[in-house]
Amino acid sequence: MTTIRVETEAPYDVHVGRGILVEQVRASLGDAQRLLVVHQPAMSRIADHLKSELGIEVLLAEVPDAEAAKRIEVAQFLWQILGQAEFTRTDAVLGLGGGAVTDLAGFVAATWLRGVRVLQAPTSVLGIVDAAVGGKTGINTEQGKNLVGAFHHPAAVVADLELVDSLPRNELLTGFAEIVKAGFIADPRILELLEGSLAAATDPAAPEFQEVVARSIAVKARVVANDFREHGEREFLNYGHTLGHAIEHTERYRWRHGAAVSIGMVFAAELSRLAGRLPESVVDRHRAILESLALPTTYPVGRWQTLLGTMRKDKKTRGSMLRFVVLDDVAKPRILEGPDDSLLFMAYQSLAD
Ligand SMILES: NC(=O)c1ccc[n+]([C@@H]2O[C@H](COP(=O)([O-])OP(=O)(O)OC[C@H]3O[C@@H](n4cnc5c(N)ncnc54)[C@H](O)[C@@H]3O)[C@@H](O)[C@H]2O)c1
Ligand SMILES: O=C(O)C(=O)C[C@@H](O)[C@H](O)[C@H](O)COP(=O)(O)O
Numbered sequence: 051m052t053t054i055r056v057e058t059e060a061p062y063d064v065h066v067g068r069g070i071l072v073e074q075v076r077a078s079l080g081d082a083q084r085l086l087v088v089h090q091p092a093m094s095r096i097a098d099h100l101k102s103e104l105g106i107e108v109l110l111a112e113v114p115d116a117e118a119a120k121r122i123e124v125a126q127f128l129w130q131i132l133g134q135a136e137f138t139r140t141d142a143v144l145g146l147g148g149g150a151v152t153d154l155a156g157f158v159a160a161t162w163l164r165g166v167r168v169l170q171a172p173t174s175v176l177g178i179v180d181a182a183v184g185g186k187t188g189i190n191t192e193q194g195k196n197l198v199g200a201f202h203h204p205a206a207v208v209a210d211l212e213l214v215d216s217l218p219r220n221e222l223l224t225g226f227a228e229i230v231k232a233g234f235i236a237d238p239r240i241l242e243l244l245e246g247s248l249a250a251a252t253d254p255a256a257p258e259f260q261e262v263v264a265r266s267i268a269v270k271a272r273v274v275a276n277d278f279r280e281h282g283e284r285e286f287l288n289y290g291h292t293l294g295h296a297i298e299h300t301e302r303y304r305w306r307h308g309a310a311v312s313i314g315m316v317f318a319a320e321l322s323r324l325a326g327r328l329p330e331s332v333v334d335r336h337r338a339i340l341e342s343l344a345l346p347t348t349y350p351v352g353r354w355q356t357l358l359g360t361m362r363k364d365k366k367t368r369g370s371m372l373r374f375v376v377l378d379d380v381a382k383p384r385i386l387e388g389p390d391d392s393l394l395f396m397a398y399q400s401l402a403d
């Protein structure tokens with residue numbers, strides 16, 4: 051088992067290993083007498099197993115799959131369960147599933163009684179390397195992605211790689227978008243591993259996979275430890291997300307987060323070249339790595355005004371000024387403020403097939 055410490059004002063561990071779920075969840079319960087396990091349909095057998103093994107009172111709540119879980123109606127359904135069961139501040143919530151569930155469970159835990167203990171057990175690659183770590187929680191609204199949420203530290207993150215065995219290959223690869231992001235903003239070794247050993251780096255049984263996962267978690271842990279509430283450096287974790295979130299919203303969440311972020315990173319790289327000093331070779335490197343992972347790098351241009359309108363609601367926007375994470379080079383991210391519409395449109399046009 052690998053353990054990565056997240057050194058925030060409330061430090062916690064991210065455990066990654068095989069067959070660790072029950073033992074590590076039990077070890078992280080603290081004073082909790084009761085646990086609400088919020089899980090996706092694909093995780094119902096594992097949730098039953100936890101209920102029978104943990105040795106405390108466990109309530110199970112199955113929520114809709116994927117982005118359909120990140121809705122106020124689903125949060126309300128969970129608040130009802132917590133209210134009817136009279137959950138107190140010594141009880142706890144566990145998110146078991148992909149990033150959609152860890153975001154939802156974290157949000158419900160952050161808001162119930164103004165904050166109860168949350169444990170995260172991510173089961174998708176994306177959840178393990180990014181969503182479950184760092185304490186950003188949230189749900190979507192009609193106007194956009196993650197517009198309502200809270201910062202709330204998990205008490206522990208338990209990533210049992212045995213659960214990843216059932217993850218469909220396309221979902222596994224989609225999660226690599228966030229691994230590529232971590233590589234481009236902070237850790238070039240991740241990119242070298244993907245370029246040099248793609249098969250091993252995407253095989254959950256291989257040491258190369260464990261290395262890219264651990265490195266990505268380490269990037270996130272470092273950034274979150276420095277800037278939990280996103281006053282500065284944490285914005286870099288949003289690389290590729292300004293357009294990515296707008297695509298998810300415009301496509302009514304038929305696109306996975308990782309796929310939308312993949313396109314968003316190509317856009318951000320092109321913008322970095324057009325508005326700054328990123329060499330064309332690094333833009334090409336984005337396309338090559340993402341395409342090797344079967345991630346999309348093109349988008350049918352023609353929805354620009356809709357996407358631009360949605361990007362204006364991005365959390366990085368200040369007043370009417372759009373802000374983007376761009377790169378000066380690999381591992382040299384910065385914020386670009388208020389670029390000309392013409393530059394944005396040129397970067398967007400480069401996404402055409
Ligand atoms: N809070 C954060 O810091 C943060 C970071 C990155 C992404 N996110 C959020 O995470 C979400 C995306 O996460 P995701 O890609 O995991 O999506 P997801 O939770 O929708 O999971 C993707 C699909 O994989 C299935 N699945 C998950 N684990 C499985 C397993 N082990 N076996 C079989 N099927 C499994 C799910 O049921 C779903 O159908 C988005 O909502 C995104 O906004 C949040
Ligand atoms: O942890 C962060 O900070 C991130 O930005 C990580 C992103 O990968 C993630 O998708 C996050 O949920 C986006 O946050 P948002 O604040 O733009 O909604």
Ligand SMILES: [Zn+2]
Nearest residue numbers: 228291307311
């Ligand atoms: Zn993301």
